[in-house]
Amino acid sequence: MTKMITLRVDQSFLADLKRGYPLILKEAVVNTDMLREEGELIRLVDRANRYLATGYYGNQNKGIGWVLTTKEHEEIDGAFFKTKLKTALDHRADFFEDSQTTAFRVFNGEGDGIGGLTIDYFDGYYMVSWYSDGIYSFKQYIYDALAELVEFKAIYEKKRFDTKGQYIEQDDFVMGEPGDFPIIIKENGMNFAVNLNDGAMTGIFLDQRDVRRTIRDYYAEDTNMLNTFSYTGAFSVAAALGGAKETTSVDLAKRSLAKTIEQFSVNGIDYEAQNIKVMDVFDYFKYAVRHNMKYDLVVLDPPSFARSKKMTFSTAKDYPKLLMDAISITEKNGIIVASTNNASFGMKKFKTFIDKAFKDSNTRYKIVEQSSLPKDFRANRDFPEFNYLKVVFIKKLNK
Structure with a gap:
């Protein structure tokens, strides 16, 4: 015991x-x-x-x-973890039936009753992420329960916790038949290439699924779109499939080029007709201003904290400046999709960043819609810090 x-x-x-x-x-x-x-x-x-x-x-x-x-005599044993996992899987029953979306979250930490643990589903493959050595000590209970409750091609794990003073993010095959990666998953009918054995990231952030669909279905048509901190270009893919005239994806990571080409290609999009830039986003803003470049649709989804040779960036203090840069290259009546996954502040605070940026830019604006985590990312509504994702669609108005 x-x-x-x-x-x-x-x-x-x-x-x-x-x-x-x-x-x-x-x-x-x-x-x-x-x-x-x-x-x-x-x-x-x-x-x-x-x-x-x-x-x-x-x-x-x-x-x-x-x-x-909070039940004093409840045993924390295999049956406890199996019950939690079964309840979580039952909540996602509709997702398993949706042939147009084959990747989603099946267990979302504290939202499903076990903080420090997430499980994602990728078309028959499961990825279990562990966020502390403490929860990892219960791994056998959880893997036994998962193996009993679901059919799977394979289960992989990512350990994302500090051990002996060193933060590790490693991934390992656990059981089943090892996958031949990348695999192609569907998300609202869009295709994305995913790797479960290639470092901390898989190639897609599942919590932005609803935002990608909204961009494709309601905002992309006939636009010139800029996707900053673009990672593998998923927002750009959504815009292109939604009828954007042109997309530009900007990310400092060198591997973003090949990964973005891959995401365009698995959707049958000619990547050579799109712009993919490997450079610092802030340098790109300056470049765009110098060349009088303007965009109808701009996506801002920066990491909570980033460091380059020239500067450090924190959403908690630098988001208004980032927004001002975006405002300067957004067309009148254009849309800025402002997003952050920083859990240290809520939507109310985030909107003060937006207001400050537009006021300091002497520009009027209108919030046209907002969203947070999709329903598979279950969160305790009484404690909004666990519903970490904040996305606001902002229309830049004529002065």
């Missing part, structure tokens, strides 16, 4: 915990010195030693673990 440690919760954190806040914050616990080894079960009590919840010890961002249950 896994060792159980009793930890006392500071009085000021009781209300959130009782409301269902799933992350065990370090500052919420009085006696963290009791913790020894990640994977230990944690019995949370108040100062009168009354039971609050059971969780596990696993360092992840601001937390030292996650709550698993």
